[in-house]
Each structure stands twice: as C-alpha cells, then as structure tokens.
Amino acid sequence: MESATSSSQPEPTPPSAAGGRDWSELSLDALVLVFARLGPVEILMGSGLVCRSWLQAAREPELWRSVDMASHRVVEEMKGDVLRAMAMVAVDRSGGKLEVFSGKYFVTDELLKYIGDRSPSLKTLSLISCHEVSNKGFTELVTKSPLLEDLSLELCPKIGGRNAYESTGKACPQLRRFSLRRECFRFSLNYPRRVAEALGIAAMTGLRSLSLTSSNITNDELAAVLDGCPRLETLCLRDCYKVIADDAALRARCARIKTLALPECER
Numbered sequence: 529m530e531s532a533t534s535s536s537q538p539e540p541t542p543p544s545a546a547g548g549r550d551w552s553e554l555s556l557d558a559l560v561l562v563f564a565r566l567g568p569v570e571i572l573m574g575s576g577l578v579c580r581s582w583l584q585a586a587r588e589p590e591l592w593r594s595v596d597m598a599s600h601r602v603v604e605e606m607k608g609d610v611l612r613a614m615a616m617v618a619v620d621r622s623g624g625k626l627e628v629f630s631g632k633y634f635v636t637d638e639l640l641k642y643i644g645d646r647s648p649s650l651k652t653l654s655l656i657s658c659h660e661v662s663n664k665g666f667t668e669l670v671t672k673s674p675l676l677e678d679l680s681l682e683l684c685p686k687i688g689g690r691n692a693y694e695s696t697g698k699a700c701p702q703l704r705r706f707s708l709r710r711e712c713f714r715f716s717l718n719y720p721r722r723v724a725e726a727l728g729i730a731a732m733t734g735l736r737s738l739s740l741t742s743s744n745i746t747n748d749e750l751a752a753v754l755d756g757c758p759r760l761e762t763l764c765l766r767d768c769y770k771v772i773a774d775d776a777a778l779r780a781r782c783a784r785i786k787t788l789a790l791p792e793c794e795r
Contacts, residue, residue: 568592569600572614592622598632598656608634615639619646630654637665644672654680655687662686667695676700680707693728703732709741712767724749730756737762746770747778754781762787 571586595618597603597611611634619626619642626647631639635658643650650673655661666687670676679696681687688708697703706729726745729738735757745753745768754760763785765771772778773790782788 568595568618587621589623589625592618593625594628596630598630603632612639616642619643625649628652632656636660637662640665640669644669651675652678655684656682658684663692667692670696671699677702678705682709688722688725690724690728694731697731703734705737707739710743712742727752729753735760739764740768741766743768744770747772747775751781764789765791
C-alpha cells in the first residue's frame, strides 16, 4: 500500500526558508515531533513527501500509533476510495503498533479486515456514520482485537444486535468504555430493528463506562446490563424513551453508579 501514495513521485527538492535554511537538515527526532503535531491526514496528503528526510520521518511507526481520520475536514471532501487507501498506508506505517483508529463515512468491511490483520495492539476504535460496515466485518475485527479498551459506534446502522455485542464482550475482556449512538427513532425507519440488543452489552463484563443514545433499551434490559457489568461507574442514557427513570427498583440498582444520567433524570 505504501507504493500507492509514493510511486511515480519526482525526486523531491529540499525545502528552504526565505533566509536560506535547508529544512531537510532537521534531525529525524525534530521532524517526528513536527509531524506528530500535524496529524496523520496532513502527513499523508503531502507533508511527508517534501523531501527524502521528511519521507523517512513520516514513516516512523511512532507517528502512526493513533490514526484519527474522523475529525479532519477532508473526510467531508475526499472520495472514499482515496481515504481508504490513505488509511491502509497509515496501518502499514504503524508496523503493527496501531492503538487508536477513528473513521467516518468511508470505512468498509474490507478496511476493517485490513486493520484487524495488521493491528494486534488496537485499543481504541471509533466509527461514525459508517454505513458500509456490517456485523460480519465489525465482528471479525473485534475478534482480532483482544486489547480493545474503548469502543464508540455512532450512527452505524448495520452494526448491532445482541450477538454482535456478546461477541465483542467475549473477544475483548479489557473493554472498559462503550458508547453507542443510534439514529433518533423518528428518523430510523431504514434502520434494522434490533430486538433485545442491549442484552448483548451485559457480556461486556469489564465495562467502567457506558453511554447509550437513542437506544431501545428497556428497564429489564438495563437491569441485566447492571448485573452483568458489576464494575460500571458511569452510565449515561440519552433519548432512551423505553427507560422509566422513576422506577424505584431501577433507581436502587443504579445506586452504586458514581456518574448517572437517565432520561429526564440526572444527578
């Protein structure tokens, strides 16, 4: 994949400032520090191709432990196949040390497989509006990510269901934080109907923090989650209209939660 971004490139000319300084002579450590501030997207868009020494620095695995391709503005502008190619280059450059990956829109099952096959150290995964990711692709990734600690799924309609979350809990014993945002019910006619989806979360036994937005979780299902996740410290439910917050039994079960936000009821 590396050759896909650097092939057919002319020999770069060392950059120089107005005062004549040759920036290509910066030490490798200094260049790595500069690139770390730029972020992976800026590096892949050309900063790392300015000259040979910059390209060498841009290939340092330490720069690619965390790859955020969700918050950069180009995600809204560039084609999906280009972004996927960039993500694959980032994974390759990490040398198996990728720990954090965030993707928005462009992520597919194939890209998740590419990540899973090459990233045994993955600890944080965030997917936003990834409509091309299925349960199969998601599950294949998490089963290869035993070190996963932080999982966020936002508006990913093809990911979900009891089996998917049970598989996640079993495959990722170190999972500590899970955030799930569904489409608000009044706009979700095209979303698959998830029956007893929240019961799968109960298999994430090591959870410390759980955030659910627009989930169809019920009081009984929430009780099962609380029983299955005895270490839970933070619980945030937003727009979960099937939860009856003033239920005395539910409030008693939630008494141990340090930070609690229930629908129309916060403390």
